[in-house]
Amino acid sequence: MYRIASAEDGRSIDDPDGSNDELLNRLEAGDPTAVAELAGMARRERSALLDTAAGLHATTLAMEVLANDDATIDALANLLLGYMQEGKTSVRTRRSRRLVQSDLLSSLQRVLIQRLSRPLSSATDALIDLFVVTGNKDPKTQFKVRVGGLMHTLCQQLIDNRSPLTERLLQLLARCIRSPRNAQLAGRIRDFTKAVMQRASDARHADVMARHLEILYLVAKNKKTRSGLLTTGVPAKLVALMERIAPMLRDVDPPAESTLLIVGLLKLFANSRKGKEEVLSAGMVSACEKCLDALETAVDKRGDKMATQLQDALCSLCVRCVPAEKFPLAGQPFPLSFTLPRTRTRTISKSNGGERVGEKRATTSYARAADGGRSSDEDQEEADDEFAEELGEESGGSGTSDMDDDVRELKGDGIRVQSDMPVLSKYSKFFVELEEGAPSKDKRKYGSVPKKKSIVGNANGSIPAALPPHPISYSQAILNQVQHTRSIQRWAKIAYPEMVGPDRELPLQPLVFSTNAMRLVASKAARNGLERGGSKDSFKSRIVYSLDSMVEGREGGAEANGKLTNDDRARLGKMDARCDHLLFESRFESGNLRAAIQTDKTHYELILQPEVNQARDHFQWFYFEISNCEANAEYTFEIVNCLKTSSMFVHGMQPVAFSVGEAAAGRPGWVRVGHSICYYRNQYVIDADVAGHRKDRFFSLRFTFALRHKADVCYLAYHFPYTNSMLRATLECWTARCVSSIYVRNDEIGLSLAGNALTLLSITATGTAKEVAERDTVVFTARVHPGESNASWIMHGLLEYLLACDDAIVREARERIVFKCIPMLNPDGVVAGNHRCSLAGHDLNRVWDSPNRSLHPEIFHAKAIVQAACETCSPLLFLDLHGHSRRSNCFLYGNNPDQSWRPSDVVSSPTLEFVDTAEILEGIAPAFSSRNCRWSVAHSKEGSARVALWRQLGLQRAYTMECSYAGFESGPYKGYQVGISELKEIGRNLVQTALTLCKKDEDTRSRVVE
């Protein structure tokens, strides 16, 4: 028998007696008995044979020679599928890579074309499966099917229709035209689109119709193709199809996918004015109404998610067809600015966010969609594919698959090992406890860190390192801290929640789904002239809040605000007799309302501030105050300049509110509020040539909400706010009060662009230098993205546990671990009410690979701390806290070399060390879901903390932790929105996780010693 039985999986084998050669020769010659022999071999032997280059070559050659023999093709396709899909992850990955490298895809393509070109012959399911699986792994799939002819063959067969394409082949065709380039070429094939439309109309089965519509959708994404389709009356044909489908929506199994695809197509047409007219004159509104009527009963039946989704899609199509209006502030430059320091070296600034944005802009929307799926950090470039989201598609396979060759080059550059960091000795002073020990409170000199001078200059507003003689209250501390916080905008007040301290743990609130919201919007749109004969609402819109008119210039700089206070309690119950509308305010820390426009008696359109110096817009975070309200009146708020194509606000999330009236009545705290919540693309457009705007269209977040008290003062926000001043005031109180067995040092490691202090906390139990040196070190960071205030609440829970609690677990954690925490990586962004960037206008979680000292001092110093930690005490764990706006639960992103975009990252014997943190968290954190974790390393993430620190500093356990803004879809909190309690609990769970990791590693070490 073959001598390969003893070979290990994955290792190439010798064949001393040449018995394999004979089989290989027969395979290459197309001997069906050799195929049978190969198929019959035991799994292990078969794998060993395929592991050799000659074995693989002979097998693929045999497929080509025997392309028209169904049994052979099936046997070989199943053989290769099994080879690729069985075994451990590392084995599977290596084998897939081999098959890709040996260009299996091209062989399969030739086999497919051969089979398709013969009448009555078709592809077998196993062959298509194998092609799809291989195609998912091969980064050049789109290129190969274009050049190799498969795409063209399938298109032609669809046109000829002599042997109609089966559903599987239609799926395959849809895959072939996923890249914009292929879709464009397919759209140009004579009679192709006409044939697709015809087949869709003629289809008898819902699935076949949906596949044709999907193909039509993919080609119609191309603008030119679309205008061609417009002249051949495709919109009218689609509307007719929709009319025909409408009654079927009452069925138990409605043609939901086809309906969504028609809606998606009509939305594409509605992107142009001419298309919009065409869609409307074809009778779209009445067709939609018929569909909506049919769905009515299904929606009323609680829990029919699909019906609700269809209803929302139909309504948003109607809203999309509302005549476009100019964006209210179009062309009006934002009055606040911040002048950036000049940078010295061009080479470094080349790798900053600006350039990166440029790169991203060059990529096509589909490629972004492909990358934007599972592999993404929240910080993903937006998947510009609304339809995919409507279908609930998870795009992409593993982050590196299925991408178009046109937009993705596997280049080896872009990877830079940090060499231009400052002399690390400058940062070693922040690890003084290793040298000098951690003395108890009374004995501490606090002399180790320079008090007067920080390493980068003035220690402006930093928390005193020495403990004050008398612990102060939070309300005193916040008054003090706000004075020193530097901002580019002059503030009018301290917001009430920050003034009184919003750390109130309230009961869980369920996710809230609004089924009627989009219908309200659509019927209003219909009323307002969407249908002929409709009349506009008579209310005359007026601006009731305008930040632009109140801004005091600071000439491009940032300053401290001086003394501020809050008199909200005194304002309660007092209506402003001169005003018959709500009053707005957002001139406070993290506030960001630019304008409020009253468009109806109780309807307000709101516009959020842009981020200064931004390369591209990010409007998501909001925080503002309302007053002058009637009791129990329903007010509708519509934020009209959102940019993301989808939002968790349609998946049960509500905004948060803090009512001063409620606080006065003894019920203080942030609660989730609002009903009739919806999120959709609105009628506003902005000309592409208006400076500072890349996006030419906007989305609205709309919610309705009634206040209980007349003349209340109420704060509304995207998520539970957590300001920089509040952090500093909280730390001031905690560090002053903590017990003497805790060693805590609060160092200023540098200053942000605006001159706000960057804080590093070092926390451990008191001990001698020797004791401290034996402890493990963990590093936690948070809030690089200012809109992600949930990250701060997690950090709040973590620090509170370490500094203000004393149970057995935390005591042991402090005795075994030195905690290094940078609780606010981007204070300027938080202060300004940004969502994403720093004052440099850059996403700071994209510059970790090469931070510029002048432009990104925040990351420059933070990275130096981690680098110094790696050199002095090799940290056990690095974890950066984030918030996620499109997913539920709390989860991790980590680095699996096997799932990296760089082939050279793949290691022969991977350690799975990175997974253990998730396993531990899964066991102790109710909010955590390891199912949501992702371990891929995408090209676009090279500048993120977790990838850069893993790649450059070798940190195996380097993570991004994401927590949903919305809530939970699994675990004990399933069905509930996330609250402050749950966020703080995650913080405590992280301390426990660090302790477990530390014990686990100790066990491993002692076992090695034994």
Ligand SMILES: [Zn+2]
């Ligand atoms: Zn983030």
